[in-house]
Amino acid sequence: MNGRDLFKRLLTMGVVLFGVSILTYGMIFVTPGDPARTILAQQMGGQSPSQEAVEQFRAAEGLNDPFPVQYAHWMGEVLRGDLGQSYYSDQAVSAMITQRIPNTLVLAGASMLVAIAIAIPAGIASAVDPGSRNDYAAQMGALVGVSMPNFWLGYLLIIVCSLWLDLFPVAGTGGLEYLVLPALTLGSGMAAVIARLVRTAMLDVLDEAYVQTARSKGLRERIVVYKHALRNALVPVVTIVGLQLSYVLNGAVVVEVVFQRPGLGTLLVDAIFARDYPVVQGVTLLIGVIFVLTNFAVDLTYSRLDPRIDLGGELT
Amino acid sequence: MQQTLSRRQLLGGLAVGATATAAGCQSVFAGDGADKESFTVALARDPTEEKWDAYGGITPYYTHVYEPLVDTTDEMETAPLLATEWEAVDETTWEFSLREGVTFHNGDALTAEAVVRSFDRVFEQFSWVPGWIGVEPDGVTAVDDTTVQFQTTEPFPAFPGTISHHYFGIQHPDASESPVGTGPFRVANVEEEQSITLTPYENYRDGRANPSELTFEWVKDPNTRVLSLQDESIDVAQKVPKSQAATVGDATGTAIETNLTPSAGLVAVNLYESPTDDERLRKALNWAVDQEQIVENVLNGIGEPARGPFSSIIPWAIHDELPTYGPDRDRAQELVEESKYRGEPLSILVNSENTDDATIAQVLSGWFEEIGVTSEIRQVDPASFYDTFTSGEANLTLVSFGSNSAACDYLVRAMFHSEGSDNRKLHEQNGTGVYNPGAEVDRLIEQGYRAETTAAKREHYGDVQQRVVDTGAVVPLYYNESVFGRQADVSGIDWHPVDNMIEWSDISRSD
Numbered sequence: 001m002n003g004r005d006l007f008k009r010l011l012t013m014g015v016v017l018f019g020v021s022i023l024t025y026g027m028i029f030v031t032p033g034d035p036a037r038t039i040l041a042q043q044m045g046g047q048s049p050s051q052e053a054v055e056q057f058r059a060a061e062g063l064n065d066p067f068p069v070q071y072a073h074w075m076g077e078v079l080r081g082d083l084g085q086s087y088y089s090d091q092a093v094s095a096m097i098t099q100r101i102p103n104t105l106v107l108a109g110a111s112m113l114v115a116i117a118i119a120i121p122a123g124i125a126s127a128v129d130p131g132s133r134n135d136y137a138a139q140m141g142a143l144v145g146v147s148m149p150n151f152w153l154g155y156l157l158i159i160v161c162s163l164w165l166d167l168f169p170v171a172g173t174g175g176l177e178y179l180v181l182p183a184l185t186l187g188s189g190m191a192a193v194i195a196r197l198v199r200t201a202m203l204d205v206l207d208e209a210y211v212q213t214a215r216s217k218g219l220r221e222r223i224v225v226y227k228h229a230l231r232n233a234l235v236p237v238v239t240i241v242g243l244q245l246s247y248v249l250n251g252a253v254v255v256e257v258v259f260q261r262p263g264l265g266t267l268l269v270d271a272i273f274a275r276d277y278p279v280v281q282g283v284t285l286l287i288g289v290i291f292v293l294t295n296f297a298v299d300l301t302y303s304r305l306d307p308r309i310d311l312g313g314e315l316t
Numbered sequence: 317m318q319q320t321l322s323r324r325q326l327l328g329g330l331a332v333g334a335t336a337t338a339a340g341c342q343s344v345f346a347g348d349g350a351d352k353e354s355f356t357v358a359l360a361r362d363p364t365e366e367k368w369d370a371y372g373g374i375t376p377y378y379t380h381v382y383e384p385l386v387d388t389t390d391e392m393e394t395a396p397l398l399a400t401e402w403e404a405v406d407e408t409t410w411e412f413s414l415r416e417g418v419t420f421h422n423g424d425a426l427t428a429e430a431v432v433r434s435f436d437r438v439f440e441q442f443s444w445v446p447g448w449i450g451v452e453p454d455g456v457t458a459v460d461d462t463t464v465q466f467q468t469t470e471p472f473p474a475f476p477g478t479i480s481h482h483y484f485g486i487q488h489p490d491a492s493e494s495p496v497g498t499g500p501f502r503v504a505n506v507e508e509e510q511s512i513t514l515t516p517y518e519n520y521r522d523g524r525a526n527p528s529e530l531t532f533e534w535v536k537d538p539n540t541r542v543l544s545l546q547d548e549s550i551d552v553a554q555k556v557p558k559s560q561a562a563t564v565g566d567a568t569g570t571a572i573e574t575n576l577t578p579s580a581g582l583v584a585v586n587l588y589e590s591p592t593d594d595e596r597l598r599k600a601l602n603w604a605v606d607q608e609q610i611v612e613n614v615l616n617g618i619g620e621p622a623r624g625p626f627s628s629i630i631p632w633a634i635h636d637e638l639p640t641y642g643p644d645r646d647r648a649q650e651l652v653e654e655s656k657y658r659g660e661p662l663s664i665l666v667n668s669e670n671t672d673d674a675t676i677a678q679v680l681s682g683w684f685e686e687i688g689v690t691s692e693i694r695q696v697d698p699a700s701f702y703d704t705f706t707s708g709e710a711n712l713t714l715v716s717f718g719s720n721s722a723a724c725d726y727l728v729r730a731m732f733h734s735e736g737s738d739n740r741k742l743h744e745q746n747g748t749g750v751y752n753p754g755a756e757v758d759r760l761i762e763q764g765y766r767a768e769t770t771a772a773k774r775e776h777y778g779d780v781q782q783r784v785v786d787t788g789a790v791v792p793l794y795y796n797e798s799v800f801g802r803q804a805d806v807s808g809i810d811w812h813p814v815d816n817m818i819e820w821s822d823i824s825r826s827d
Contacts, residue, residue, distance in 0.1 A: 023506070031699075031700065032696075032699075032700040032703050032704060033697070033698075033699030033700040033701075033702075033703060034699070034702065034703055035699070037702055037703075038698065038702075040444070042361075043482075044481075044483065044720065045377050045481075045482065046720060047481070047718075047719060047720040047726075048717065048726075048730055048737060049444070050447060050448055050726070050730075050737060051737050051740055052447035052448070053444035053445070053447055053448050054444070054445050054737075056442050056444035057443075060443050060444075067458070085358065088365075089365050090369060095700050099508065099509065100509075139363075140751060155539060155543070158540075158543050159543070162543070162547055163543065163546055163547055168542065169547075169549065170543050170544045170547045170549055171535065171537075171540050171543075171544060173510075223380070251820045257536055257537045257540075257607045258539070258540055259538055259540070260536065260537065260540055262362075262509045262510075266536070271699060272700055273669075273699055274504075274699065275699045283759065289666050
């Protein structure tokens, strides 16, 4: 990628992020619901706030300004590197994100590892011997994995592994023991999707001429599968792993709640329900950045896996 | 020299990194069930989040680090706490005499100046608070070392009850030493977004609290709170789902506590939207509803069947004197036929946050169907709920309303006065409101608001309740009970109608 391409790419990213921010801000602005009343009721321990209190809160937070004024004010702050203050906690949004992001990254990373550790061997085992018991077992496993809702699996794992077997703590954050059940919960769903894709990709690749050539040269099947076929089969898998990032962030909300791991997912959902605009905007923008960068990373990985692909995704 | 990582090295590095990051975090469950004097309470809300700078970063609820001037009794009446007595010097001036011998956790004595500074600090951070308690921002002054004066903007007989809310816990004037209060517990440790750990304040005037350590953990998910209780990682779980109360109560190691709260669930009937503007139809709806069935079958027996819009625990509620309607669906059907109702569906608005309300709405809809009234249920998210309700968009709205202090007057004003928060928008717009029954009720509410004794309030607010029930402005449903789970061997908790005010000083664990 030359400098011009990189510049074009960065410009596109900027436009995408601007679009994301204006859409999110616009959507939450037109959604019915008054942040002042919602947040005050929470702060007052559930007691309903008076109209005077609500009006004073709205004035203090600039909530009576029209949409363009509020958005321009927020964007001005962002361009100066300030994501604003939460209406709810009065904390800096950047500090809230910084506090939560390690939990989310650890959970996402561990879940992805679980998913890959299950999916790639299962997908390969399924593809090398289609129609075998291994194949049926892997496909059945994938079906079950895809079908099980995260919250259900989470509670099931807690009941079996924490209450019955006393192997792991019920919930919380801490050492590895706190990570196992959430990572299994989130990773198993992803594993199912990835395993099915690995199987399909491997089946395609194993039929290709260069694989047949490798076999005919007398290479061991293990070398053929792992050295020659798997590398090319991983190209579509990398895409789906990249796309699974959205699954991690969506699924993380449920897993974070069930296993009491405060992360970005719950921060965003709570902020939406409280109409805490600065937090919603800050987290959405961050998620937008993560997605844009992930797409970029996926493109870079393509060209490493298959040098025929340039960064525009075209075969050269 | 350029060094490249193999895939194996990269994965290994990621795993080590993840482990190290995870290990660097703190555990949320600091509770140790093996320690006889150490207790962990799981809360549904984060006790460290929100805007608690004015309170040293911790919630003023539950923890009893801070104490207000006025206490709220189990009967929802005011009682002395940091103030021993108070009186209205004139219509807009209140004087409170401070208890002697009270010290802050750092040993400093409680003074009138400290009380003034504490209120000022709250006013500085929350500009809306003076309006809430009806005091001018500079209306709190020290008369002498032990007397504090409050200047209200207008006559406000409910003022002492209003400042019994935990928002008005008194803090030490030196904010740099925060959080420092006068309560039976002092703060030992705060884990942001996780927990607050307290230890007893040794020099507390009523003697040292029993637990050597008391931790409030945030466990948001109700099912996880129950599972943590069953796993013995916590001692007490707040807000156990009513659907799981029987399971927790029947298990060998755990028990359930339920307490009547000052909150009631009811159907607010839009008096100004057709066809519920017809009193005969509203009465028919009342005749169709079986409150006992709702409590037994939807709320799993937790709660009390309601006869009025205010919980029977509120001193001026006239629960036993209110008329009842039924259930008598034949009578209801007759009234429907007499009314101008012609088959159009009634809209039932429900807050999606409250799963019980969604089920209740389904049950109500079934009963209404039996008397020939069709209905459509509309669920909206919590932040949109209030706006949708006060815009008068629905015929029927399931609301739940309660007080967090001894001053419950605001409930009757907000709900039924034409300028109360529920009615104000439509009253200002088109002179109606949603469910205020009119000028005579406004007058009664104003008289009750100004009344100085509970007996007088009961008389005026009692008339309001009679009229509201008589005209079918509401369909009363249930008086809410809070549900706590606890380990069976844990006792000594002083339960309170307002769960924020539960006392933990005598909590203990049997052998």
